[in-house]
Amino acid sequence: MTEAQEIETGARARTRRAIVEAAVRELARDSAASLGQIADAAGVGRTTLHRYFPDRxxxxxxxxxxxxxxxxxxxxxxxxxxxxxxxxxxxxxxxxxxxxxxxxxxxxxxxxxxxxxxxxxxxxxxxxxxxxxxxxxxxxxxxxxxxxxxxxxxxxxxxxxxxxxxxxxxxxxxxxxxxxxxxxx
Amino acid sequence: MTEAQEIETGARARTRRAIVEAAVRELARDSAASLGQIADAAGVGRTTLHRYFPDRxxxxxxxxxxxxxxxxxxxxxxxxxxxxxxxxxxxxxxxxxxxxxxxxxxxxxxxxxxxxxxxxxxxxxxxxxxxxxxxxxxxxxxxxxxxxxxxxxxxxxxxxxxxxxxxxxxxxxxxxxxxxxxxxx
DNA sequence: CCGAAGTGGAACATTGATGTTCCAACATGG
DNA sequence: CCATGTTGGAACATCAATGTTCCACTTCGG
Structure with missing residues (x-):
């Protein structure tokens, strides 16, 4: 019964948070920021970003x-x-x-x-x-x-x-x- | 002595105007509008746009x-x-x-x-x-x-x-x- | 009417973003 | 210590936008 709200380990939750926060920051600066820029800003690899969010x-x-x-x-x-x-x-x-x-x-x-x-x-x-x-x-x-x-x-x-x-x-x-x-x- | 202000025929001036106006319109709608969209909006070919403005x-x-x-x-x-x-x-x-x-x-x-x-x-x-x-x-x-x-x-x-x-x-x-x-x- | 100016489209090379796959490294908790 | 979860990077295919070249077609002024 954990469909809507996936349970995530500490690490996953932290990484996910970092990516979303970086996305907010970078997209506010430039609404056309690339996923690479966002991944860099989050301090994670672009691959990792795609693992959490399959597409833009x-x-x-x-x-x-x-x-x-x-x-x-x-x-x-x-x-x-x-x-x-x-x-x-x-x-x-x-x-x-x-x-x-x-x-x-x-x-x-x-x-x-x-x-x-x-x-x-x-x-x-x-x-x-x-x-x-x-x-x-x-x-x-x-x-x-x-x-x-x-x-x-x-x-x-x-x-x-x-x-x-x-x-x-x-x-x-x-x-x-x-x-x-x-x-x- | 017509360096700064190129003299243009009626047709050239009209086309140029149409392109700039379309650019204003399309870029206001979407700041990432492609040159193709702008050319379409101006009613000219993309080639013609590049003739007037070599690059973005x-x-x-x-x-x-x-x-x-x-x-x-x-x-x-x-x-x-x-x-x-x-x-x-x-x-x-x-x-x-x-x-x-x-x-x-x-x-x-x-x-x-x-x-x-x-x-x-x-x-x-x-x-x-x-x-x-x-x-x-x-x-x-x-x-x-x-x-x-x-x-x-x-x-x-x-x-x-x-x-x-x-x-x-x-x-x-x-x-x-x-x-x-x-x-x- | 004719030649020059202007135009559109097809074709092409290049580039940057995107999304995928695979593998080596690593930490970390049991 | 080791099995598992998590990560980063390299490599790849795809795609859209960009900029260029070339040629055929209009049109419009003299």
Whole structure:
């Protein structure tokens, strides 16, 4: 009965993890990164990578699954239903930022958009809709537009951090400030 | 003395234009589009494409030049030095949006970033700096951050338009509204 | 109308990525 | 210590993209 969740030894789990993490890093840097580059970045041979992920599509699927998992974590941790919607959004931004390179993959569509459209954007869209009802979020702005503005600024913030052009403690306040002001009624 | 600016017959100029335009369109859709796809989209043979642009790098350079030219046009047309900086920014957004797929290429870095950093972002950065001095733009926000927020939302607006998820007359007011509120002091 | 300019397609060589197979090395826990 | 699980690398076949050459066909201006 271990079909869905294969049991793996310590070594296998560790190697698998290293490969997926390297894939996230390299694909964020260059969405056309070759499997060879990813294997190098993971510190494993290309053969080993193919042992875990027979082809590129399976590796991308694993990255997608990782994304969904991390996204679910963030939503669970952020308690998006507490307080007024705009305040929840202010709390949510720094949490999302912890997704790091996954933000890049989501925003640039390396991971199939279905992920973002489904599991990914739904809680945020619901939060914005609640803000509309409560009156804490500008009614002139579509839910979709607000969601887009949030994602776009998260992506921007991460890209800035990643390239070392600013430090986290400088970026986060500006991110929260521009998101909050943009969506305020 | 026609070294820098080759004189071309009507036919050559037309074909060249068609290729560059198709390249912009296809590369915006998929930054890894093959030369064959681009040639097809331009309605010319792959051989003809190679006649105009011996290799991929030269085609990308031509796209870069096109980008600079269009960007220069926008800056010339927008009269960024008139009125207060925030008002100028409100006028500027719809103009930038006319860049269409070029926004995608700029934002996703298909065109070498040097273009954006140099000719591209300078006038906008100058506008924001003026806004800081005048007090019409939030002094808590870095010039770089404000510039990033503007580009990110322009990219978002174009992506939304391109995918037909909203009409221009719905998007533009929301774009201007969120940009303006975000940068207001 | 005719010659030059422009074009498309077939054919080819080259290259880099991909995926597979096989084997030698190695650690590691029983 | 040794059987098993795990790994890396070499070698190979395949494939798609790239860039080149050559030739036949249009077309369009003088």
């Amino acid at each position: 599509a399976e590796l991308l699927a694993a990255v997608g699954a990782e994304t969904v998992a991390r996204l679910t974590e963030v939503h669970a941790r952020a308690r998006v239903d507490e307080g007024d919607a705009r305040a929840a959004l202010r709390r949510l931004c720094p949490e999302y930022l912890l997704l790091g390179d996954l933000l890049t993959l989501l925003f640039t569509g390396v991971v199939p958009d279905a992920v973002l459209d489904g599991e990914g954007a739904a809680p945020l869209a619901a939060l914005v809709a609640r803000g509309h009802r409560e009156g804490s979020i500008d009614p002139e702005l579509d839910v979709e537009w607000v969601v887009g503005v949030v994602w776009a600024q998260l992506y921007l913030a991460w890209a800035t951090l990643r390239e070392g052009q600013a430090a986290r403690h400088d970026i986060v306040p500006m991110l929260v400030r521009t998101v909050d002001k943009a969506v305020a009624p | 790098a030269e085609l990308l350079a031509a796209v870069g030049a096109e980008t600079v030219a269009r960007l220069t046009e926008v800056h010339a047309r927008a009269r960024v030095d008139e009125g207060d900086a925030r008002a100028a920014l409100r006028r500027l957004c719809p103009e930038y949006l006319l860049l269409g797929d070029l926004l995608t290429l700029l934002f996703t870095g298909v065109v070498p970033d040097a273009v954006l950093d140099g000719e591209g972002a300078a006038p906008l950065a100058a506008l924001v700096a003026r806004g800081h001095r005048e007090g019409s733009i939030d002094p808590e926000l870095d010039v770089e951050w404000v510039v990033g927020v503007v580009w990110a939302q322009l990219y978002l607006a174009w992506a939304t338009l391109r995918e037909g998820q909203a009409a221009r007359h719905d998007i533009v007011p929301m774009l201007v509204r969120t940009v303006d509120k975000a940068v207001a002091p």
